[in-house]
Amino acid sequence: MHIAMRGPTIMLLALAPAAILLGHGCAELKPGEALAPAADGAADAATEDDAGRELGVGMTASDAAMDAGATDALAGATACPTISTGASIFVLDSTQTLFAFDERGNSQGSVTVPSTVNGLNGGGMALASGHVYVTTGQPNNGVIAYNPALSPSTLPDGSFPSLSVPRGIAYDCRDSQFYIANGAAAVSVFLATGSPVAVDDGGFSPDYGPSGAAYDPDDEAIWITNYPGYPTTAFGVSEFSETGETRQDFDRSKQFVAPGVHQESYSITVCSKAATGSATLVVVGFIDDGSGFGTGAVQAYSTDGIPRGGPLAGPFLKPYALSCDSHGRVYVADSTGLYAVDLSGGGRDAGLPGPFAGLTPPIYGVLAGD
Numbered sequence: 571m572h573i574a575m576r577g578p579t580i581m582l583l584a585l586a587p588a589a590i591l592l593g594h595g596c597a598e599l600k601p602g603e604a605l606a607p608a609a610d611g612a613a614d615a616a617t618e619d620d621a622g623r624e625l626g627v628g629m630t631a632s633d634a635a636m637d638a639g640a641t642d643a644l645a646g647a648t649a650c651p652t653i654s655t656g657a658s659i660f661v662l663d664s665t666q667t668l669f670a671f672d673e674r675g676n677s678q679g680s681v682t683v684p685s686t687v688n689g690l691n692g693g694g695m696a697l698a699s700g701h702v703y704v705t706t707g708q709p710n711n712g713v714i715a716y717n718p719a720l721s722p723s724t725l726p727d728g729s730f731p732s733l734s735v736p737r738g739i740a741y742d743c744r745d746s747q748f749y750i751a752n753g754a755a756a757v758s759v760f761l762a763t764g765s766p767v768a769v770d771d772g773g774f775s776p777d778y779g780p781s782g783a784a785y786d787p788d789d790e791a792i793w794i795t796n797y798p799g800y801p802t803t804a805f806g807v808s809e810f811s812e813t814g815e816t817r818q819d820f821d822r823s824k825q826f827v828a829p830g831v832h833q834e835s836y837s838i839t840v841c842s843k844a845a846t847g848s849a850t851l852v853v854v855g856f857i858d859d860g861s862g863f864g865t866g867a868v869q870a871y872s873t874d875g876i877p878r879g880g881p882l883a884g885p886f887l888k889p890y891a892l893s894c895d896s897h898g899r900v901y902v903a904d905s906t907g908l909y910a911v912d913l914s915g916g917g918r919d920a921g922l923p924g925p926f927a928g929l930t931p932p933i934y935g936v937l938a939g940d
Contacts, residue, residue, distance in 0.1 A: 650743040662935030675924020694739040695937035705736040729764025738783035751780035773814025782838035795835035825875025832864030839892040855889030895938040
């Protein structure tokens with residue numbers, strides 16, 4: 571089913587109503603390779619490579635070098651590697667099942683997630699060093715990990731501590747660090763092992779209800795969306811350095827303005843220059859501001875907050891999360907279904923036929939890793 575629209579083309583994948591959170595991440599597998607999970611206790615202590623980089627779960631020194639700078643020779647433009655074959659799209663549904671699909675929607679397996687994920691509560695995903703990381707919400711408030719074959723991976727004891735309603739998660743493949751948006755707290759930063767990184771006072775602020783998180787490899791920046799859940803224009807989309815300093819001081823009356831009334835930013839993804847074939851795009855998902863009068867919307871912006879075209883067409887109600895793959899194809903996870911939009915090459919069709927079978931809506935998480 572194709573929905574007519576002006577600008578980018580959107581394709582509805584044949585699913586019942588769904589709501590999906592998407593992550594953003596970096597890793598690459600050789601054809602046919604699936605990384606084995608770490609043995610129990612194997613990651614209890616942090617290890618380092620020869621350059622002093624801390625290694626995460628199941629991570630080798632070559633993984634660390636790759637994550638630290640896939641294109642160091644490009645003078646600061648780090649292109650995060652991706653999964654090249656096999657399972658590359660990961661989806662978490664209302665039955666607490668994590669599914670793996672190839673880019674055509676063919677099933678590559680599934681596994682039951684033993685922690686709580688539901689609306690506005692967990693479900694963020696990131697790809698790091700060949701593993702899929704998933705945030706789990708109240709009452710667990712944690713992070714779990716799987717390899718692409720969906721075998722559970724053992725994280726170090728005490729990893730990812732002090733989370734509070736974690737939502738979006740992003741992985742910075744240049745510095746090998748995770749950024750987690752805590753809906754009931756602030757943004758937390760962790761090393762690849764899940765050890766916390768101290769954030770200076772005032773870092774990643776102003777904030778209120780951090781929800782979406784995305785890594786921008788072009789500007790080496792962290793993008794965060796805030797969802798207060800009550801009508802206000804004091805918060806919204808923010809761009810930070812990797813250490814939490816504000817990159818741009820946005821005028822919220824003119825930049826990253828919601829397409830409609832009573833809408834607040836919730837989800838976010840970044841499509842890099844390499845993905846779009848032109849400029850970096852920041853894509854934001856908006857949901858009702860808690861008034862009950864708003865609707866959902868998805869809008870692409872330049873990095874200075876200027877809309878690029880009109881809102882993406884679709885029956886969006888609650889786009890809980892977004893994810894951009896390496897081809898400029900954005901996955902929209904909404905309470906009404908799963909969608910795909912190709913923002914590159916003038917908005918041609920996303921070209922993702924396939925069943926994506928077995929999903930039970932609402933769907934709370936998705937990661938496009940290709």
